[in-house]
Amino acid sequence: MREALVESLPPSSHLEEKIERNDFFVAKEDDVIGRLAVIRLENEDTLPDIARHFSLGINTVSAANPGVDIWVPEAGCRILLPLSFILPDTLRKGIVINLAAMRLFYFNGDGNLLSVSTYPLGVGTTERPLLWAKCM
Numbered sequence: 001m002r003e004a005l006v007e008s009l010p011p012s013s014h015l016e017e018k019i020e021r022n023d024f025f026v027a028k029e030d031d032v033i034g035r036l037a038v039i040r041l042e043n044e045d046t047l048p049d050i051a052r053h054f055s056l057g058i059n060t061v062s063a064a065n066p067g068v069d070i071w072v073p074e075a076g077c078r079i080l081l082p083l084s085f086i087l088p089d090t091l092r093k094g095i096v097i098n099l100a101a102m103r104l105f106y107f108n109g110d111g112n113l114l115s116v117s118t119y120p121l122g123v124g125t126t127e128r129p130l131l132w133a134k135c136m
Helices: 002-008 047-053 058-064 131-135
Strands: 023-027 032-040 078-086 094-098 103-108 113-120
Touching (some): 023 032, 047 058
Antiparallel strands (some): 032 078, 094 103, 103 113
C-alpha cells in the first residue's frame, strides 16, 4: 500500500529548500495546511535526522514509511514526508496544542488570512518524564 502511494506521488523534483516545514498561510475557512512531499535519502541519512530537519515527529515519519529501517535506511530510498496537517477545531488565536496529533500550532494574525507555525511535541509521562520536567 505504501509503495503504491509513494509511486503515485510526483517525483521528488522539488528542491528541499522549497518544502514548507513550519510556517504556512491559511485562509480563514481552510482546515488543512501543507502538503505531502517526497525526498530521496542520501548516504548516512537516518529517519530521526529527516524528522528533525523537517520538523516532524519520528513516530509520524516512521508510520508514513513502514518497512524502512529507522537507523540505516537504504540510500536513494524515497521517503514520504507527511507535511500536511489538519488544523485543530478551536479558536485560531495564539498557541494551540493538539495532544492527539502531538503538534503545537501558533496562530498569528486575524481577518481572512492567518499565518500558522507548527512544531512537533514530545509528551512525557510519570515513568518517563521529559528532561526539562526533571529540572523543575
